[in-house]
Amino acid sequence: MDFDVITMGHGSGGLLTQRLLRAGVFNLFKNDFLGQQHDGAILNLSGKLAFSTDSYVVSPIFFPGGNIGELAVNSSVNDLSMCGAIPKYLSLAFILEEGLRMDEFWQILVSIKAASEAAGVQIVTGDTKVVEKGKGDKIFINTTGIGIIHPHANIAVNRVKPGDKVIISGNIATHGVAILSTRKGMEFETTIESDTAPLNDVVRKLLDAFGAHIHFMRDPTRGGLATVANELAGQSKLGIDLFQHHIPVVEEVEGACEMLGLDPLYVANEGIFIGVVDTTRAEEALQLLHAHPLGKRAAMIGEVTSQHPGQVILTSKVGGRRVVQYPTGEQLPRIC
Amino acid sequence: MDFDVITMGHGSGGLLTQRLLRAGVFNLFKNDFLGQQHDGAILNLSGKLAFSTDSYVVSPIFFPGGNIGELAVNSSVNDLSMCGAIPKYLSLAFILEEGLRMDEFWQILVSIKAASEAAGVQIVTGDTKVVEKGKGDKIFINTTGIGIIHPHANIAVNRVKPGDKVIISGNIATHGVAILSTRKGMEFETTIESDTAPLNDVVRKLLDAFGAHIHFMRDPTRGGLATVANELAGQSKLGIDLFQHHIPVVEEVEGACEMLGLDPLYVANEGIFIGVVDTTRAEEALQLLHAHPLGKRAAMIGEVTSQHPGQVILTSKVGGRRVVQYPTGEQLPRIC
Numbered sequence: 001m002d003f004d005v006i007t008m009g010h011g012s013g014g015l016l017t018q019r020l021l022r023a024g025v026f027n028l029f030k031n032d033f034l035g036q037q038h039d040g041a042i043l044n045l046s047g048k049l050a051f052s053t054d055s056y057v058v059s060p061i062f063f064p065g066g067n068i069g070e071l072a073v074n075s076s077v078n079d080l081s082m083c084g085a086i087p088k089y090l091s092l093a094f095i096l097e098e099g100l101r102m103d104e105f106w107q108i109l110v111s112i113k114a115a116s117e118a119a120g121v122q123i124v125t126g127d128t129k130v131v132e133k134g135k136g137d138k139i140f141i142n143t144t145g146i147g148i149i150h151p152h153a154n155i156a157v158n159r160v161k162p163g164d165k166v167i168i169s170g171n172i173a174t175h176g177v178a179i180l181s182t183r184k185g186m187e188f189e190t191t192i193e194s195d196t197a198p199l200n201d202v203v204r205k206l207l208d209a210f211g212a213h214i215h216f217m218r219d220p221t222r223g224g225l226a227t228v229a230n231e232l233a234g235q236s237k238l239g240i241d242l243f244q245h246h247i248p249v250v251e252e253v254e255g256a257c258e259m260l261g262l263d264p265l266y267v268a269n270e271g272i273f274i275g276v277v278d279t280t281r282a283e284e285a286l287q288l289l290h291a292h293p294l295g296k297r298a299a300m301i302g303e304v305t306s307q308h309p310g311q312v313i314l315t316s317k318v319g320g321r322r323v324v325q326y327p328t329g330e331q332l333p334r335i336c
Numbered sequence: 337m338d339f340d341v342i343t344m345g346h347g348s349g350g351l352l353t354q355r356l357l358r359a360g361v362f363n364l365f366k367n368d369f370l371g372q373q374h375d376g377a378i379l380n381l382s383g384k385l386a387f388s389t390d391s392y393v394v395s396p397i398f399f400p401g402g403n404i405g406e407l408a409v410n411s412s413v414n415d416l417s418m419c420g421a422i423p424k425y426l427s428l429a430f431i432l433e434e435g436l437r438m439d440e441f442w443q444i445l446v447s448i449k450a451a452s453e454a455a456g457v458q459i460v461t462g463d464t465k466v467v468e469k470g471k472g473d474k475i476f477i478n479t480t481g482i483g484i485i486h487p488h489a490n491i492a493v494n495r496v497k498p499g500d501k502v503i504i505s506g507n508i509a510t511h512g513v514a515i516l517s518t519r520k521g522m523e524f525e526t527t528i529e530s531d532t533a534p535l536n537d538v539v540r541k542l543l544d545a546f547g548a549h550i551h552f553m554r555d556p557t558r559g560g561l562a563t564v565a566n567e568l569a570g571q572s573k574l575g576i577d578l579f580q581h582h583i584p585v586v587e588e589v590e591g592a593c594e595m596l597g598l599d600p601l602y603v604a605n606e607g608i609f610i611g612v613v614d615t616t617r618a619e620e621a622l623q624l625l626h627a628h629p630l631g632k633r634a635a636m637i638g639e640v641t642s643q644h645p646g647q648v649i650l651t652s653k654v655g656g657r658r659v660v661q662y663p664t665g666e667q668l669p670r671i672c
Contacts, residue, residue, distance in 0.1 A: 008665075008669045009664075009665045011558075011669065011670075012558060012559060012663055012665065012668075012669075013557070013558030013559030013563050013663075014558075014559045014563055014662050014663030014664060014665070015662040015663065015664045016664070016665070017558075017559075018662065036492070036493075037493075037567075037571060038418070038419055038491075038492075038493075038554075039388055039414075039415040039416075039418045039419060039554060039555070040386045040387055040388025040389075040415050040416060040418075040419045040421070040481075040483075041386070041387045041388070042384055042385070042386055042387075042419060042485065043384070043385045043386075043387055044383070044384055044385075045381065045382075045383075045385055046381075046382040046383065047380070047381075047382065048378055048379070048380055049378070049379045049380075049381055050376045050377070050378055050379075051376055051377045051378075051379055051425060051427060051460060051461055051482060052375055052376025052377070052427070052461055053376075053427035053428070053429045053461055053462060053463050053478065053480055054429065054463045055429040055430070055431050055463055055465050055476075055478055056465075057431060057465045057467050059471075078375075079375040079376050080375075080376060082374070082375045082376075083374055083375060083376045083378060085376070089387060091387060091388070091389035091480050092389070093389045093390065093391040093478050093480075094391070095391050095393060095431070095476055124387060125387055125388055125389055126389060127389050127390045127391055129391050129392075129393045129670075130669070131393050131473060131476075131670060132669065132670075134470065135395075135472070135473040136471070136472060136473070136476075137467060137471040137472070140391075140431055140467075140476065142389065142391055142429050142478035142480070144389055144427050144429075144478070144480035145376075146387060146482070147376075149378065155374075156372070156374075157372075157373075157374075218374075218375060219375070221349070222347075222348060222349030222350075222353075223348060223349030223350045223353075227349050227350055231373075235373060268349075326350050326351040326354065327348055327349075327350030327351065328345070328350060328351045328352070329344075329345045329348065329350070329352070332348075333344045333347065333348075333466070333467075333468065334347075334465075334467060334468075
C-alpha cells in the first residue's frame with residue numbers, strides 16, 4: 001500500500017478509499033460476491049437461517065494468542081454456531097482511527113482472511129469508515145454473519161428441561177486472563193494465550209451425532225460462565241446447579257485470577273461453549289467432545305433442576321453451596 | 337432507565353447490560369426474533385437475498401433533518417434497495433462512548449424504531465459495546481441488512497450499455513451541506529435539512545413497473561454524484577456523460593457550496609439514488625418518479641456512451657466539457 005498510516009482520506013469514499021479497498025480488501029478476500037463491488041452481496045440461500053451481529057472493541061488489538069481480526073471472525077462464527085447454524089457468510093465493517101499504522105491494519109486483514117478460511121466462511125460485503133485521531137481507538141470491527149440452521153438442530157431455551165446436563169467444551173477464563181496480562185499496571189509474567197477459535201466444526205459434529213438432543217448452546221464470552229448460566233436460568237425459568245470441582249481451569253489461569261482478585265466464573269472466554277444436553281445422551285456427547293481438538297478438556301459441570309428456578313447455585317470444592325449472581329459492574333472492560 | 341449516562345458497566349455483559357437491553361432495546365423493538373434473546377435471530381427466507389453492511393460515524397450525531405439512528409436505518413435500507421432487494425431484516429450494533437447521555441441514546445433508539453417501522457424492516461438481532469471516554473465519539477452504529485431480491489430485478493453493472501439514460505431521483509448535496517452547517521468554524525444560517533429517507537418504496541414501484549429495464553442503481557452517499565458516476569464508468573468500462581443544467585440542486589444548497597468552495601457533485605447525499613435505465617423506458621421511469629413524494633425533483637441527467645470509456649464528462653451550463661474526477665482527499669469527514 002502507498003501510505004504508512006490511515007488518513008481521513010481513506011474514509012472519503014473517493015480515490016484513497018478505492019485504492020485501499022483494491023489493494024487491501026478486494027485482492028485479499030477475492031471471491032465472486034466481493035467482485036460485484038456493489039452496495040451489498042447477492043446470495044442464494046434457502047430455509048432457516050441464523051443472523052448474528054457483533055462489534056469488537058478489544059484492547060489491545062494484538063494480544064497473546066490472537067488479534068482483533070481473527071477474534072471478530074471466530075466470535076461471529078461462534079454466535080452462529082450457538083444458534084445451531086452452519087456459518088456461511090460474513091460482512092466486515094471497519095471503524096479506523098486516523099493514524100492507525102498501515103502494517104497493523106494489513107496484519108489484521110491477513111488474520112481475518114486466515115480465520116475465515118479456517119472456519120470455511122466467506123467475507124462477502126464490507127464497509128470502511130475513518131474517524132479523527134482521539135475519536136476512536138485504532139480499530140473497531142463489526143462482523144455480521146449468516147448461517148444455515150443444521151437440519152437436525154433445534155436449539156431453544158424453552159427446550160431446556162430439568163435433568164438436562166450442562167457440558168462445557170474446555171477450560172474457562174483463558175481469554176480474559178490473556179487480555180488482562182497486557183493491560184497497563186497489570187502486566188504479569190504468563191504464558192497464557194487467548195482461546196479464540198472457531199467452534200463451528202465441533203458444533204457441527206455434535207449436531208450431526210445428537211441433533212435435537214442438544215437443547216441449548218451458548219458461548220460464555222463477556223461476563224463468563226456465571227453470566228451465561230444466569231441467562232439460562234432466567235430465560236428457562238429453571239435452576240442451574242454447577243459443581244466447581246468439575247469446571248476445568250488451567251492452574252496458571254486460576255493463579256492469575258487469585259492474584260488479581262477475580263473469580264474465573266466471571267472471566268471472559270472466546271473458544272469454548274456451554275451445551276445443555278438431554279441426560280440420555282450427555283455421556284456420549286462428552287466423549288465426542290473429548291475426541292475433538294477443541295474439546296479435549298470438556299467436562300460435565302452441572303445440571304438443570306426444577307429447584308431454585310431462575311437461580312444458579314454452585315457447589316464449591318469443599319461442598320458449600322452459594323448463589324452465583326450476575327456480575328453487577330464492569331470487571332474487565334473491552335475484553336472483546 | 338436508571339442512569340443518566342452510559343457507563344463502562346453497560347458494556348459488561350452483566351446486570352447493567354441486561355437492564356439496558358430490557359428497558360431500552362427489547363421493549364422498544366419487541367418482536368418474536370428479539371424475544372428469542374439468543375446470540376442471533378432465526379429467519380425463514382428463501383431465494384436470492386441481498387446482504388449489506390455499514391457503520392455510521394456521522395458527527396454531530398444530531399443534525400438538521402435527522403440523527404445517526406434514523407440515518408443508520410435508512411442508509412442500510414437504501415443499500416439493500418440499490419441491489420434490487422426488498423429490505424426485510426436489520427441487525428443493530430452500538431459502540432457507545434462512556435458518558436453518552438442516556439436521554440440522547442434513548443432519543444436515537446426511538447428514531448431507529450420509527451425509521452424501521454417507516455421502512456417496513458425489523459430489527460432482529462443486536463449488540464452493545466462501551467468504550468472509555470476519549471476512545472470513541474458518543475455513538476457509532478452498525479446496521480447490517482438482509483433483503484429479498486425483487487422478482488423482476490436484475491441490477492448489475494455489466495447490464496449497463498451505451499444509450500442507457502442516467503436518472504437521479506432528487507436534489508443533490510443536501511445531506512452534506514446540512515451536516516457541514518453544524519460544524520465548528522463553519523456554522524452558517526441555513527434552513528437546509530438532511531435528505532435522509534428510505535428509498536425502498538420508490539425503488540420497489542420502479543422495479544414493479546420496469547423490472548429488468550432498470551440496469552443499475554446506486555445511492556450517491558460519501559463522495560457524492562461524482563464518485564458514483566466514476567464507479568459506474570470504471571466498473572462498466574463505458575463513458576458517462578452528465579449535463580449540468582439537468583442536475584437538480586436547491587438554490588440555497590448551491591449558494592452554500594459556493595460560499596464553502598465545494599463542488600456539489602462531490603457532496604454527500606442520503607435520500608436520493610441514481611438509476612441507469614434502458615433508453616426505451618427512461619421517460620416513463622422519470623414520470624413514475626415524479627409521481628412519488630421522494631422523486632418529485634427527479635431528472636434525466638445524463639447517458640451512457642461507448643465514447644471515453646471509464647471517464648465521466650460533464651457538459652457545463654455554458655456548454656463547456658470537463659472530466660469529472662474521483663475526489664482525491666477527504667472533503668467532508670464523517671458525513672455518514
